[in-house]
Amino acid sequence: MTHWFHKMAGRTRRLANYTTGEMAETEQGRMRALLAACPACRREVEAYRLLFATLQTSPRVTLTPGEAAAFWPSVEGRIQQGATPATPPTRPSLRERFWDHPRLSLVSAAAAIVLVLGLTLGPMVGRGPGTHGSDGAEVISVEAGENTSVMLFQAPDSSLKVIWVFEAPSS
Amino acid sequence: MGGPEEPEDDWNLVESAKRGDRNSFGTLVRRHQDRMFNLAYQITHNREDALDIAQEAFAKAFASLQHFKGEASFATWLHRIVVNLAIDCLRRKQRGGGTSYDDTRGDPEGQKAVLFAPDDPAGALEAKQVRALLARGIGELPPAQRAVLVLREIEGMTYEEIARTVGCTLGTVMSRLFYARRRLRRALAGHRVDLR
Amino acid sequence: MEELLWRRCLVFVCVGFAVVRLGGSPTEVWAQEVVSLRAQVIYAANEPGGVDAKLGNLAGELQRTFRYSMYQLLEAPQGSAALNRPWRVGLPGDRTLEVIPTAIQGGQYNLTVHVLGPGGQALVNTQVRLRGGGPPVIVGGLLHQKGVLIIAISAG
Numbered sequence: 283m284t285h286w287f288h289k290m291a292g293r294t295r296r297l298a299n300y301t302t303g304e305m306a307e308t309e310q311g312r313m314r315a316l317l318a319a320c321p322a323c324r325r326e327v328e329a330y331r332l333l334f335a336t337l338q339t340s341p342r343v344t345l346t347p348g349e350a351a352a353f354w355p356s357v358e359g360r361i362q363q364g365a366t367p368a369t370p371p372t373r374p375s376l377r378e379r380f381w382d383h384p385r386l387s388l389v390s391a392a393a394a395i396v397l398v399l400g401l402t403l404g405p406m407v408g409r410g411p412g413t414h415g416s417d418g419a420e421v422i423s424v425e426a427g428e429n430t431s432v433m434l435f436q437a438p439d440s441s442l443k444v445i446w447v448f449e450a451p452s453s
Numbered sequence: 454m455g456g457p458e459e460p461e462d463d464w465n466l467v468e469s470a471k472r473g474d475r476n477s478f479g480t481l482v483r484r485h486q487d488r489m490f491n492l493a494y495q496i497t498h499n500r501e502d503a504l505d506i507a508q509e510a511f512a513k514a515f516a517s518l519q520h521f522k523g524e525a526s527f528a529t530w531l532h533r534i535v536v537n538l539a540i541d542c543l544r545r546k547q548r549g550g551g552t553s554y555d556d557t558r559g560d561p562e563g564q565k566a567v568l569f570a571p572d573d574p575a576g577a578l579e580a581k582q583v584r585a586l587l588a589r590g591i592g593e594l595p596p597a598q599r600a601v602l603v604l605r606e607i608e609g610m611t612y613e614e615i616a617r618t619v620g621c622t623l624g625t626v627m628s629r630l631f632y633a634r635r636r637l638r639r640a641l642a643g644h645r646v647d648l649r
Numbered sequence: 650m651e652e653l654l655w656r657r658c659l660v661f662v663c664v665g666f667a668v669v670r671l672g673g674s675p676t677e678v679w680a681q682e683v684v685s686l687r688a689q690v691i692y693a694a695n696e697p698g699g700v701d702a703k704l705g706n707l708a709g710e711l712q713r714t715f716r717y718s719m720y721q722l723l724e725a726p727q728g729s730a731a732l733n734r735p736w737r738v739g740l741p742g743d744r745t746l747e748v749i750p751t752a753i754q755g756g757q758y759n760l761t762v763h764v765l766g767p768g769g770q771a772l773v774n775t776q777v778r779l780r781g782g783g784p785p786v787i788v789g790g791l792l793h794q795k796g797v798l799i800i801a802i803s804a805g
Binding site: 390391394395397398401418419420421422423424425426427428429430432436437439440441442443444445446447448449 | 659660662663664666710711713714759764766770771772773774775776777778779780783784785786787788789790791792801
């Protein structure tokens with residue numbers, strides 16, 4: 283059964299916010315009523331609970347006694363070598379900015395579709411019944427020779443385009 | 454956000470360090486080294502990198518001490534340096550051919566499955582499986598999303614604190630967190646969740 | 650991860666398709682370099698002889714266009730030429746037909762056609778555009794014996 287809530291935009295965000303307690307109180311009551319009626323939504327909330335609980339109970343790592351003892355001397359060594367001041371992180375690569383970004387990658391995909399449609403349909407749109415050369419031959423230009431004249435014609439019930447050359451008769 | 458000592462102690466130590474008292478800075482380092490190491494490790498999940506990042510962060514903090522005006526706490530300021538260095542490290546590794554997020558390494562004392570009761574071996578096994586799935590999912594997050602996720606879900610920072618630490622807007626923090634959570638949720642997609 | 654994966658695949662597929670459309674497939678690239686050409690040299694006159702069966706469908710078109718009583722296929726040379734390279738065919742009466750493909754676009758072939766007299770002088774110069782496999786263009790009226798020559802030029 284597809285609950286109406288499934289069709290709501292931002293469903294994932296709402297479920298995650300409810301699980302983390304970030305949902306406004308006014309919405310929480312409504313959410314509880316919906317969860318009572320939607321097993322799929324309840325499974326989703328439980329999955330988020332498991333996810334957050336696992337993250338929040340991630341084991342904290344500590345320095346070993348040896349590492350702890352050597353830590354400050356190592357920092358001193360770096361200071362003496364001339365550590366540079368703190369700077370903002372390097373700019374994300376194009377891949378991270380566009381490829382890994384959900385919205386921008388979606389925009390890229392949409393732009394690619396538009397490009398393909400334009401390339402595929404464009405020539406077809408431009409080609410209409412009145413456009414010359416689509417089926418028959420088209421004469422673009424004709425030039426007679428020095429001792430000839432030319433005529434261009436097409437018979438009414440024929441598809442042939444004819445370039446007729448009038449030669450001066452040889453004497 | 455502060456350690457067991459009062460923030461004023463940090464401030465006094467910073468002021469002493471600014472006047473050239475290196476021992477004061479050493480005290481600051483010893484006070485915050487574990488926390489910064491853990492933060493770097495949670496983002497990179499590589500012990501060697503985390504150690505290098507934490508040490509470098511303190512060295513850079515010393516070099517930038519004159520610019521620290523005390524608008525935020527010293528720990529918050531350090532968080533920012535560590536996070537930036539960790540993101541840089543991840544990006545460098547990505548360009549060099551991928552990062553690994555091996556959940557089985559790093560903690561010499563081994564995993565502590567605290568999700569389930571100690572006398573629940575099946576639960577402990579399940580927790581380990583879930584953690585492995587999440588580790589893989591986190592490893593596939595872009596560096597910026599990974600950093601925000603760690604600061605929120607592991608360090609427990611507020612959105613505002615994360616925004617100040619990472620140096621971005623609140624909206625960007627929420628957006629990155631949303632996408633990171635969704636991707637991790639999908640990483641768990643194959644794991645059966647029992648309704649309670 | 651799967652959502653981004655299909656988006657990435659979609660972008661790759663679409664960009665690849667776009668490259669092919671813009672740059673042409675390998676087959677199209679080869680075809681652009683060499684154009685198949687054909688000329689049917691026909692002797693038409695008001696003489697007994699009827700219509701040469703070898704003319705095929707062209708016979709009907711010729712009869713609708715002209716009023717000759719006889720159409721005889723003298724020769725039907727075929728060849729190919731690279732873009733901007735001439736394909737030359739000798740014509741009766743020491744004439745020469747020269748066809749130069751100049752462009753191909755969307756199955757349409759642009760040709761420059763010269764008919765040269767015995768001394769190499771131009772009798773007619775024309776530029777035409779033909780659809781590959783479509784109706785030919787006719788160059789006719791060159792005096793031959795008791796009638797004329799009609800040359801049907803096609804491409805592709």
